[in-house]
Amino acid sequence: MDSRTGEGLVAGDDGQRYRFTPEDWAQRGEPAIGLKVDFESNGDRALSVFPMPEVAGTRHVLAPPPPREPVNDRNKLVAALLAFFLGPLALHRFYTGRTGSAIVMLVLSMTVVGMLLTWPWALIDMIRYLMMSDREFAARYPRKD
Known part of the structure; x- marks a missing residue:
């Protein structure tokens, strides 16, 4: 999750990424990158995101944040x-x-x-x-x- 905005990304079975907010996280604590989760999707949003127990066959994984743009003061x-x-x-x-x-x-x-x-x-x-x-x-x- 982005500590500034509170938003996170999760990858679905379909290969798409879905955004979620702290309100969508249905568990105490904060999500971690690589954690297997389940969620409901609505457009590009992930709703009711919660961690899955370590069981074979779960395929939803919290996606790492997108890479930051390089910062340069030169032209x-x-x-x-x-x-x-x-x-x-x-x-x-x-x-x-x-x-x-x-x-x-x-x-x-x-x-x-x-x-x-x-x-x-x-x-x-x-x-x-x-x-x-x-x-x-x-x-x-x-x-x-």
């Missing part, structure tokens, strides 16, 4: 623009929190040969950022708290 478009315009300076790598590779890239950029390596590297980074979904970008480059 993939900003990272791509930094990579395109200032690639060899590695600002896009600093921006995404990849400090180690940013320092390597910056040191390489101090030579002509290194500059020949860092421009393509930055362009590849730019293309990767633009091809990633926002969710994947947020998961790969999470906010540092």
